[in-house]
Amino acid sequence: MGIRRRLLIQNLTLITMTILLFLGIVASGIYHYYYNGTAEILQNHAENSATFAKRYGHLSTYNLRENLQDLQSNFSIDQAETQILSGTGIVLSSSSGFIPDEKQDYPDVKDAFSKGEGTWFGTNPATGERILAVSVPLESSDKTIGILRFITSVEGLDENFQRILITLSAIGIGILGIVFIVSTFFSRIITEPVIELTNVSNRMAEGDLEARVNGQYKDEFHTLSQTFNNMGKELLRTEKMKNEFISSVSHELRTPLTSIKGWSETLQTGDPENVEETKTGLSIITKETDRLIDMVEELLDFSRYQNGTFEINPSPFYFDQLVKEVILQLDKKRQQKEQEIILIEDGPLKLMADQNRIRQVLLNLIENAIKYSGKNSTITVRYSKEEHDLKFEVEDQGEGIEEEHLRHVSTLFYKANENTDGVGLGLAICKQIIEHHDGELFIRSKKHEGTTVGFSLPLLNSGRG
Incomplete structure (x- = not known):
């Protein structure tokens, strides 16, 4: 049973019960x-x-029978038959003129x-008519000497009551019809977005990721439709x-492998005595092998992150020395672009963290600054010790990042420019490393x-392992 029908049945059941209860009370x-x-x-x-x-x-x-006519004339009413019964229940007088022979053995x-x-509501056995009978005793000296009985037909009341019931039933059916129309309308309003969301969900489950909720709700x-979209x-x-990641990885792996294969064949078929060519190859x-190793390491880190086995092993080390080592390690790349790296330091600083992982972050941030900055530009590396945190920043003079790409650059596989090298994992892995140290990576x-x-790290951090 669909949600629309179920909702309609629930509404109609509730309203029907309410109407029946109300009509019953009325x-x-x-x-x-x-x-x-x-x-x-x-x-x-x-x-x-x-x-x-x-x-x-x-x-x-002794004088009851003598006074029957006076009793009839004094107490009879037009709307009812007046009977006077003896002390044994025998009808002595009736305003209708009909006097039954048998004893009146009725409940009243x-x-x-x-x-x-x-008082008794019942059916007159002689006529089959619905009647109301009221009987009271006639007393003398606190002794019952007879019964004064009034009998009236309730056929008119029954007809009036039936008309009222029919009218009330018609009103109830009319209300129920209106409720049915209104409930159908509102159930459609409520269920249409649910049905559309279900259909769009099924299309997306079948692989149509471009399916969208089009209804204006x-x-x-x-909010739900916007969130779904x-x-x-x-x-x-x-x-x-x-898909771009798979394509990029394939391309990135093929380029160094092609170069390695090409130079290997050149060295095999070339002149062994040509020292210069051998050294170049x-x-x-x-x-290219180092480049492959770096990519494989990134992919391994990504795999560990996906499997939940990404770990850090904190130990105390001097952060200032590590920064200088990383700058020195990248000095050759800096010289190739004739860039200058300025280090603004805050003196010796001891840090409790995973030294190899922090080195990986520093290498990525400074190498990116070198890669995306032009020739003869300046890269500023600074760190400072604040009250409870270490703050590290790398500032370059490159082209910058457009605002639409800025919030995605630390996402897995994301590359603002598809023509750049790499597979889009570097910053994402850096972010994971910093967050596993209870720190925060930031980009401006x-x-x-x-x-x-840059990033900020708690100075007394021991990591989460």
Whole structure:
């Protein structure tokens, strides 16, 4: 059963129960108003008549029959038949003129003898008519000498009550019809976005990552549809990045392998006595091998990060010495672009961290600054000891990063420029290393104004392992 039908059935069930309860209460009130009201009026007349007869009629067992006509004329009413019964329940007189022979053994007569009054709704056995009968005792000297009984037809009340029930039922059905139309409309409003989200989800599950929710919804459904569409965009972007990553890795691996293979064949077929050519070939093979090793290390770190086995092993070391070693290690690359690296240091600084991992971060940040800065430019490396943290920054004079790329540059596989070397893992891995040290990696950049990349680390950090 679909959610729309289930919601409609739930609404209709609730409203139907409410309408039935309301109609039941109204019908019960009308019933008591008509029937109990009529019975109360007749009963009051009967009691008043009996009281009057007792007080002023001077009735007794011996003169009851003599006073039947006076009782009929004094106490009869147009809306009811008036009967006067003997002390044994035999009808002595009736305003209708019909006097049955048998004893009147009805519930109201019995109650009048035993309880002092009786009321009975039932069917007249002679006519099959629905009647209301009220009986009260006629007393003399606190002794019951007869029964004063009033009988009225309730057929008219039944017809009126039936018309009222039909009217109430029609009103209830009308309300239910309106509720059905309104519930159908609102259930459609509620379920349409759910149905569309389900259909779009199925399309995305089948591989259509460009599927989007197109409906213009309001309230929480608007937020949900926007979030869903954003999720789709992120999945599409991730899928694109994955494909680009595979393509980039293939390209990056093929380039050095092609170079190594080419120079290996050259050295095999070339002149062994040509020392210069041999040195050049071996130098290129060594360089391309180092490049392959770096890429493999990045891929291994990425694999560890994905598998949850990325670990750090903190130990105390001097951070200032490590910075100088990394700058010296990259000095040859700096000289090739005729750049200048300025170190602004804050004196000796001892740090508890994984030295090899921090070296990896420093190498990546400073090497990126060299790579993306032009010739004859200046790169500023600075670190300072603050109250509780170490703050390290690398500032370059490169082209900078556009704002749309800035928030993604530390994401796995992301490359702002597809023509650059690498597979888009360097900064992402650096971010993981810093965060595993309970620190934070930050990037500030403006197009054509250079980039500042750095991190902050707690000075008393022992890592998370």
